[in-house]
Amino acid sequence: MLGMLQREPGFSEQFLAHMLSRNIRMEADLVDHLFNSSEKRLARLLLMMANFGQDSKPIPTIAKISQETLAEMIGTTRSRVSFFLNRFRDSRLHRLQRERDAYQQFAGQRCAARLRT
Numbered sequence: 156m157l158g159m160l161q162r163e164p165g166f167s168e169q170f171l172a173h174m175l176s177r178n179i180r181m182e183a184d185l186v187d188h189l190f191n192s193s194e195k196r197l198a199r200l201l202l203m204m205a206n207f208g209q210d211s212k213p214i215p216t217i218a219k220i221s222q223e224t225l226a227e228m229i230g231t232t233r234s235r236v237s238f239f240l241n242r243f244r245d246s247r248l249h250r251l252q253r254e255r256d257a258y259q260q261f262a263g264q265r266c267a268a269r270l271r272t
Contacts, residue, residue: 193231194239200229201243 160167187196204220222236229236 188230193229193235194242196229196231197225197236197239198243200225 160170187199191199222233222240226233226236
């Protein structure tokens with residue numbers, strides 16, 4: 156491996172970039188684990204898996220990831236992951252309902268304004 160790194164400058168550059176990015180991610184994961192709640196760690200993990208905030212598009216996953224695996228990845232129990240996923244889903248449903256209600260109110264105001272003219 157050392158010989159290949161010395162002989163192939165392109166490979167060594169890519170390898171070093173990969174190792175540095177991996178090290179940075181490991182440090183970020185450690186800080187995340189020390190200072191954030193398991194709910195925030197789960198949210199961060201799900202966003203990272205969806206490539207959120209990246210230039211590239213999300214990569215569709217073939218295999219589903221179990222709640223048990225997610226729990227191991229963030230250092231908590233499966234029941235906590237299930238609780239947080241339900242909370243995320245409920246929060247999204249409430250937000251979508253508020254957006255729909257606001258749209259209906261706006262549409263109703265426009266319709267009433269047309270009837271007055």
